[in-house]
Amino acid sequence: MKLRCETEPLTSSEFGLRVNGLDLRVADQDDAQALIDLAATHQVLVVSGQQLTPQEQIDFCGKAGTIYPHPLKKNTCQWPEMTYVTNVAENGKARGYPGPGFHIWHSDMCYESTPPRFTTFYAERVPEEGGDTLFCDTLAAYDGLPAEIKEALEGKQAVFGFSQKLMERCQARGHMLQIDPEDQRPDTLHPVFRPHPPTGRKAVYANWTHTDAIDGMSQEQSDQYLNTIFAHCEDPAYIYAHSYREGDLVIWDNRATLHTGDGAVPEGQARIMRRVVIN
Ligand SMILES: O=C(O)CCC(=O)C(=O)O
Ligand SMILES: [Fe+2]
Structure with a gap:
């Protein structure tokens, strides 16, 4: 071919x-x-x-x-x-x-x-209906974030996980998600905003499912920033539904x-x- x-x-x-x-x-x-x-x-x-x-x-x-x-x-x-x-x-x-x-x-x-x-x-x-996958353009979402959030979180790392905390987040929204203990993973750190080498741009990497906290911040402040970012990434302006x-x-x-x-x-x-x- x-x-x-x-x-x-x-x-x-x-x-x-x-x-x-x-x-x-x-x-x-x-x-x-x-x-x-x-x-x-x-x-x-x-x-x-x-x-x-x-x-x-x-x-x-x-x-x-x-x-x-x-x-x-x-x-x-x-x-x-x-x-x-x-x-x-x-x-x-x-x-x-x-x-x-x-x-x-x-x-x-x-x-x-x-x-x-x-x-x-x-x-x-x-x-016949439903079953789409929704995609967020996290390069555009990063570009569209308020400058004060970009500045405040520049260089910050976040805790990413696949564990009990995710089940609790789902439960708080009235959803059940079961993660078998054998599938749970130890936490890792990744940047909140991550460079995307192919385009030379920055992407939002923090996400509702796996990001538990911003490293080195109080839980309250971290939740505030993260909830703002998560809501921002769900703005239809950044989403393509396939x-x-x-x-x-x-x-x-x-x-x-x-x-x-x-x-x-x-x-x-x-x-x-x-x-x-x-x-
Ligand atoms: O079912 C979908 O549309 C997405 C599933 C998914 O997120 C995955 O398999 O990684
Ligand atoms: Fe997936």
Whole structure:
């Protein structure tokens, strides 16, 4: 495959690009790398019209980078590189993780000390309505923050986690989220605002799901700043909602986006998504 394809912007800015006319089954390493570069520039890249088996998605990801194994211990699918995000059970057993029925803005695995740069998400089966993924352009969100917040938090680190505190945050909003003790992770520190080397810009990295506190601040002051930032990142001005077509492979840059499922798949409708994470 030579990377000759049609492109279609998904928003009025550089944020989000769809490419048509490619077959990822015949992509070589250079093609895969070129697509990763596009994903880094546009933050969300939708490669439409694919027909990928799980193994073909894994093979493509292996050409694009180093695959991060799935993070949850109880992965029920047979490919250790892949996680199913689906509400469909197989022989009465959950095939994967259904996703919570509410918004849970995050950057994938940002609680790890070296978080993965890219996530690939393949739409195997999409519901008639709902089942979108919402993406926040965290480069634009950073640019749009008030100068006093940027100055006050410049160079500050925050505590990122995947633990009890997240369950408590969900509970405070009236939602249940269960994280098995074996899946919980020790806290890590990352900058509140993180440089995005491909664009030379800064991105908001703190997010509602995984950021517990700003390091070295009282909890009250930290909560105040963080709640302001989280609300800011949910401003529709920064959000693109991707409504999937079957055969979309979406590649997003975790360093320059936050995302959440819309939590709105109607009862009885199937959504089968496959996630492979790469560095
Ligand atoms: O279900 C979605 O749209 C997003 C799921 C998600 O955040 C993930 O798999 O990392
Ligand atoms: Fe995610």
